[in-house]
Amino acid sequence: MxxxxxxxxxxxxxxxxxxxxxxxxxxxxxxxxxxxxxxxxxxxxxxxxxxxxxxxxxxxxxxxxxxxxxxxxxxxxxxxxxxxxxxxxxxxxxxxxxxxxxxxxxxxxxxxxxxxxxxxxxxxxxxxxxxTGSSVLGSSLGMDKVKAKLVAAANGIPVTKSVNFYESDWVEEQDGIINVVEDFDYPLIVKPVSLGSSIGVAIANDRTELTEAVETAFRYDAHLLIEEAVNPLMEINCSVIGTPDDCKPSVCERPLGKTETLSFEDKYQSGEGAEKGMASADREIPAQISDKLTTKIQDMSVKIFSVLGASGLARLDFLINSNTEEVYFNEINTIPGSFSFYLWEKTDLNFTQLMEELIQIAVKQHREKNGRVRSYDTNLLSEKALKGLKGLKGTK
Structure with a gap:
């Protein structure tokens, strides 16, 4: 064969x-x-x-x-x-x-x-x-941090307070935007809406740093997000595999960087061997958190994966107040770095098995889609039908 x-x-x-x-x-x-x-x-x-x-x-x-x-x-x-x-x-x-x-x-x-x-x-x-991975809609929702949070919040998932705006808004209403976000109190987190790997993300501790962070982030994206910071912060991630109606979570991880908010360098240029991608970052797997908090994050991960229409494999990132254990959805990565294989190795799949399962999910979904009616036989373009359509010429 x-x-x-x-x-x-x-x-x-x-x-x-x-x-x-x-x-x-x-x-x-x-x-x-x-x-x-x-x-x-x-x-x-x-x-x-x-x-x-x-x-x-x-x-x-x-x-x-x-x-x-x-x-x-x-x-x-x-x-x-x-x-x-x-x-x-x-x-x-x-x-x-x-x-x-x-x-x-x-x-x-x-x-x-x-x-x-x-x-x-x-x-x-x-x-x-x-x-492999999410559909057109699931992928586009996952890439847009604002839309993903709106959908999550509409389904009862907590998210942090935030303001999003475009470059033209910043030019015309800079003072107004700053006045609104300063009600959240510093520090503030500035992010490009449609980028990953922490590119363009910065922490601002005052108005000067905020302005500089926004101007830098506009180099990467025309749409930005400013969020309130969770303090004291603990980041916890969880991966999910499957389809919107049948998926399961991995163990949780706690990424470890120079600060709780990870930079690009923390993710890809720390540890030994940056050629390992996300696998080279320092992390705690499984995350040393309570069973109750672990279950809560895993359940939220599965729910968000489903409501966003994700498929294949994704990684869900959460912000935790380490004093109160309040959980906030941060973002979903529909194609996570290194496919988050390190989370599944600690769950029940090695890297090869993970890739095999991803491929089989893709093939199964494709087969099911093609098993449904994908065309509608009609004589709309027949000579008789076209005569009936002549009266529509020039109309909208």
Whole structure:
């Protein structure tokens, strides 16, 4: 029996590009002894789609121009029967012939922007191929911190007080925005609405720091969020796997950084071996918290995963008042760094098993979707029907 082609998609036009590469290579390594033939789909920082065996080695990414020259442009295409392939394009060489790879499933390993916000997922939907992770809607909701918190709050999940605004609002109403958020009292947390990996996130202890943090965050996103700080703070994370109607939580973790609010450096450049991605960060697993608090966070994680319509695997991040044990939903990561495999290793799945389960969830959901009616036979475009539509010309 021939191997099934698993397309591992990663990179992208995103500030989290390098983190995505790390996550993808980790997943590829975990699947090297699987039954799948791994086909890399690397989207460059300029948006080119590339494939080729050189993309399978992390060391090759030290020199991106050389790597791009050694790989082939590619795209999803359909044949006359509607079957989708990843096809090489513009292959050089007199006797070279572009390769076509029938797509069994796509493993999405993007972080941020068009890879995680539902845009790439929409491409997969249009090409009718299975893909891991959340749907277009679940992905876009998860990427937008404001919308995710609104949905969570509407379903009884506590969130911190916050104000969100666009760059044009800041230009016109800066003093008014500052006056509102100062009612929360300092320190305040400034965040880009649609980025992860703590990029652009800052703690402001006074008005000067707040203004500087906002101006810096606008370099990454046109939509910002300012939140009240939880004090004293303890961060607790939990991963969830499954579908909106059938999912389960992992053990909880407590990330450990220089401060309770983790920076990009804490997440990816601490510990030993930054090439391990999120797995290199210092953390306490399972989190040394009470059984009651653990259960509460796990239950909230499952509920949020479900109401946001998430699928596959996600990581839910929470802010805890360590004195009162009040819990606030912070954000959901629909494609978490390193796929949060370190949480599942302490639960009941090793990295390889985790990837296998993710792929099977994707294939099952795709099969169920295609098992439903996806077209409606009608004679609307028949000659008789078209005559009846002539009176609609010029109307709206």
């Amino acid at each position: 021939s191997q099934k082609n698993l397309i591992v998609a990663f990179g992208g036009v995103s500030p989290e590009h390098e983190v995505s590469v790390l996550t993808a290579i980790q997943a590829i390594s975990a699947l090297e002894s699987s039954s799948y033939q791994i086909i890399p789909l690397y989207i460059t920082k300029s948006g080119r789609w590339l494939t080729g065996e050189h993309l399978l080695e992390l060391s090759n990414y030290k020199d991106l121009p050389t790597l791009e020259r050694k790989t082939e442009d590619c795209a999803f295409v359909k044949d006359e029967n509607g079957k989708t392939f990843l096809k090489e394009q513009n292959v050089s060489g007199l006797f070279s012939k572009p390769k076509n790879f029938p797509v069994y499933a796509v493993l999405c390993a993007f972080h941020g922007s068009e890879g995680e916000n539902g845009a790439f997922q929409g491409v997969c939907e249009m090409m009718n191929i299975p893909y």
